[in-house]
Amino acid sequence: MDKSNLILSSFVLIVVLLQDSYGQICTAPFSVNFAENNKIDDVVTEINANEGVTLRSDTEEFRIQGNRLLAAVVFDYETNRSHQAKVTCTKTATGETLSFTILVIVNNLNDNPPVFERTTYNLNVDEMIPVGNSVGRFAATDLDQPSQLFYNLKSESDAFKLRSLTEPDLLMNTLLDYDKVRNISLVLYAQDTPPTDSGGVSFTATATIAITVVDVDNRPPWFQPCNKHQLGVALVCQGDGYIGRVTLNEKVPGVFPLKPGPLHAIDGDSGINDEIMYSFLKGTDELFEIDAVTGNISMLKPAGSLQTINLEVVAAQKNNMNQFAITTVTVSVHLVSLHPPIFDQELYRGVVSAVGSTAVTEQGPLRFSVRDEDYPEGVNPYIKYSISGSSDFIVIDGYLFLNKSLPPGEVLISVVATDTITDEFDSAEVIVEVKSAQPSGIYGPGSMVALGVTLAILLLVCLVIIGLLVMRTRKSKDDWKMIYKVNEFRSALGQSSDGKKEGIQYTNKVFQSNEDNQSMDRTYTNLETEKADRKIGKEVLLREAAVKPPPATPPVDPDYVNQTDIDKADNEKEVKSILTRDRRMDEGYKAVWFKEDIDPDAKDEVVIIPDSTKDDNAIETTDIDPDDTDMDSGVGVKMEDSPDNPDDDEQLTSEL
Secondary structure, eight states, X not given: OOHHHHHHHHHXXXXXXXXXXXXXXXXXXXXXXXXXXXXXXXXXXXXXXXTTEEEEEOOTTEEEETTEEEEOSOOOTTTOSEEEEEEEXXXXXXTEEEEEEEEEEEEOOSOOOOEESOSXXXXXXXTTOOTTOEEEEOOEEOSSSSOOOEEEEEOSOOSEEESOSSOOEEEEOSOOOTTTOOEEEEEEEEESSOTTOOSSOOOEEEEEEEEEEEOOSOOOEEESSOEEEEETTEEEEEOOOEEEEEETTOXXXXXXXXXXXXXXXXXXXXXXXXXXXXXXXXXXXXXXXXXXXXXXXXXXXXXXXXXXXXXXXXXXXXXXXXXXXXXXXXXXXXXXXXXXXEESOSEEEEEEOSBTOBOEETTEEOBOOEEOTTSGGGOOTTEEEEEETOSSEEEETTEEEEOSOOOSEEEEEEEEEEETTTOOEEEEEEEEEEOOOSBTTOOOHHHHHHHHHHHHHHHHHHHHHHHXXXXXXXXXXXXXXXXXXXXXXXXXXXBOTTSOBOSOOOOOGGGOOTTTHHHHHOOOOOHHHHHHHOOEEEEEEEEOOSSOOOTTSOOOOTTOOOHHHHHHHHHHSOOOOSOOSSOOOSTTOOOOEEEESOOTTSOEEEEEEOOTTSOTTOOEEEEEOGGGSOTTTSSOOXXXXXXXXXXXXXXXXXXX
């Protein structure tokens, strides 16, 4: 609690105690709130007095009317925030009196607008100040309490911004460039209510901030002429240097002529425009001197040899020698020119057909040529061609081109050949016949429409062909799958590297002795030839297994053999030979005997031995026709099941 509030509380307590002591005559509130900017005789409060009691005001700011306390003046919160109304109550019958004080607290109203210290602020701001830096604070004041103000900045430039809505610090928002903008005007508004508050009384103040951008010394001198390039925030002006020509053993009097001339540099910071000082860096060879102030070059003595002299000139600011630039001056020493360039012809003729095309003659493209006897073979490498007084044609490397569209007809132009070293020149006339003024490569609307229709037809045909191919491919999808399976099966049964067939081969090691290994490995390809060479009879006795394979085993397609599955099964199970000398009753074995001295013309019989649980005497024989044998393996056996199960018939070819 501050000191003023403590005094006010103490005063109110005293008034309460006094009124408690004399409350029987009259009563009044201890304190009242009264708004400022009131009118005269506005009621401040009412006093309750007993009958026969009169009231009197002892303060000039107030007066009594009946039992009401009225304001006798206009109160201002900013002048005095509280007043004391002293009132005396008197009982007329007894003369008894009671005096007390009413504390009148003046309420503050928003009745004062914000005020800037100035209506216009002039501010100088250096260019290239970093973004976010403050360049000044422009605050307004308000007599009303609390005096919280809200600011808004308006400008056509986005170079500045305020720190916040309630802090009028002016910050850099972008980099300033003296060469782009030199003066900026800002308007700053101060409002005593929030911008979003649309109700109540609001006052606004306005101030103008006039900003002048100050150029800083951040650029070196620029030799003239130069080409400007923007590199980020930096501006660079690049020149091509200077060239000059001098004759051998001759001294050029006065200022040495240069192209482009004269040699001259300016301060890159136009706002500073510092004076430039010139000097040679190297290459003078005591032949030239330069004026430090003007930059003019002059010769000290003649050049005694044919050469090219390269001079380097430094231009620096007088008040800041750290800002400097360097350029080159190339001086070529030549023999004296005795012959000017001369055209080979005084009059040329050519025909041009379109804009951008070269003029042609009966011998080919029209090309200008000049002869200069000062050079070997008369070829001057410093010749430059130009068209005098016309921009309809241009010359590139001696060839004439039509530059603009012209109506058909003949055009007379003049071509000039200039020696860029000696400035000597010659001219010739050219008669050009313009046959067409249409630009080359340009087609009319009709041609473009025809081209578009042709392309559309070709696209439609391509789409139809692609659709037919897709439909045909989908239709023959099953055929392709079957072909793929057949190819895969043929690959599995293809020939190995040693010439043997890589199919399913069964080998009975019992019959492979050392003396007949070679005969057992032979592959017989022709059954008729084998019958003539060897008369071997075969009798195959097949005994079916008593127990059939488990039903869970899927049937094997006779037309497809997966070599990978066979190899896997051979690795997992014990290898058992299906051919033995002895007859075995074990499950999974079949016994085969070969007979000798069998007539090859006779048909062999296949004896199927029934299961041991059945009648051993029941034997079914089947004739084997040589036509049913496998012609690839040489020896074949055809086995058929019992007629009792005709649906399970299958054909087996074993290769021995």
